Amino acid sequence: MADRHIDHLLIGGGVASAACARALREGGATGSIAILGRELDPPYHRPPATKAYLRGEHGKEEAHVNPPSWYEANDVELRTRTNVRSIDTGSKTVKLQGGEELSYGSALLATGSIINRLRVDGSDLDGLHYVRALGNSDGIRKDAGGATTVTIVGGSYIGCEVAASLTEMGKAVTVVMQEDEPMQRGFGARVGGWVRSVLEGHGVTVIGGEQVERFEGSGGEDARVQRVVTASGKTIEADMVVLGTGVKPDVMLARAAGLEIGESGGVKCDSHLQASAADVYAAGDICEYDSTVHGRRLRVEHEAVAEAQGSSVAAAMLGSEHHHTVVPYFWTDLADWASAEYVGPAASWDEEIVRGHFEDGEFSVLYLDGGALVACLSVGRGHDLEAATAIIAAGGGLPVDREALSDPTTRIR
DSSP: SSSEEHHHEESSSSHHHHHHHHHHHHHTTSSSSSEEEESSSSSSGGGGGGTTTTTTTOOGGGGGGSOOOHHHTTEEEESSSSEEEEEEEETTTTTTTTTEEEEOOOOOOOEEEEOOOOOOOOSBBBBBESSSHHHOOOOOHHHTTTOOEEEEOOOOOHHHHHHHHHTTTEEEEEEEEESSSTTTHHHHHHHHHHHHHHHHHHTTTOSOOOOOOEEEEETTTOOBBEEEEEETTEEOOOOOOEEEOOEEEEHHHHHHHOOOOTTTSSEEOTEEEEEEEEEEEEOOOOOOEEETTTTEEEEEOOOHHHHHHHHHHHHHHOOOOOOOOOOEEEEEEETOOOOOOOOOOOOOOOOEEEEEGGGGTTTEEEEEEEEEEEEEEEEEEEEHHHHHHEEEEEEEEOOHHHHHHHOOTTOOO
């Protein structure tokens, strides 16, 4: 016998669970709701970890998804520092660290991601940091107080955002990455070149096409990093290092429960975000779902996507039969230097149409695959993004007038 029954059990203490709980109550759910999270803090937004919170401009309370008082006021049980050991989808029960057992009516798995750690010589030196949670940002900010030079490993939007923030904090920052241009993997070389120009225009040194071979440092018991050495032999002095080496979905709990895992490593879900077991759903970084919009399986790592999926799961728990059709959206800010918005995502593309001019800092890039619009990146052209979102949401495959699209004065319809 379970110790207690929870009508809607939300496993994971992040944005997806917080959004699901809110949408359940707003949707009329009267049953019990519990959020079980391993984090020390209530659910919070992660982007501030590389931006305003890292720079010390905002506190934790400004990152909260819901005010801490919201959970009690809406009869949502919030349990932080709580580890779920196992799920039995047959008996619809979960076991917690310490032995407590809970039964559930429906469950959401939103366990997020695990950081990819770089395993090279010197990776155990002091002064190396990963960033995923606000606690990581606290450590980076503290260590940066005594640093002059900082090296960022990785040119993703996480690495670039940290580079911008630390530069604003007065540090001499170098970004070293495998790609030729920052953010190239997701947005292409032309957008990557623009990102490079923004970073370099504010004093960041960008080194592309390099792989980190080892870290070197001082000797002794408190050995600390002093330099980064690449596979080509390039040496970069560094008082500290921040690694933006990506993440992988945390599906350990789901895998142990016997849930199906998809090709991208996420929990395999249908178009309603239901996993392979009855009344079990997934959202956020671990959710690999059948997208009726894209006509393929999709897994996207961004908290704006997690928030939208959490709301869709709530609707499904309340009996909705609608597919999850929200077009994935995310954004990146480089301090107050520049910001970009993106909808898609494009698994691949064979053509880019640029509206506007990179040098003006106001442009859109439309990504086409086989003549169909599959994604759009916008800097200062929100109307382009809105129109592109509507076209993608309609199912794609619509013919496009390339000449008209290339004219920034023509409205996309």
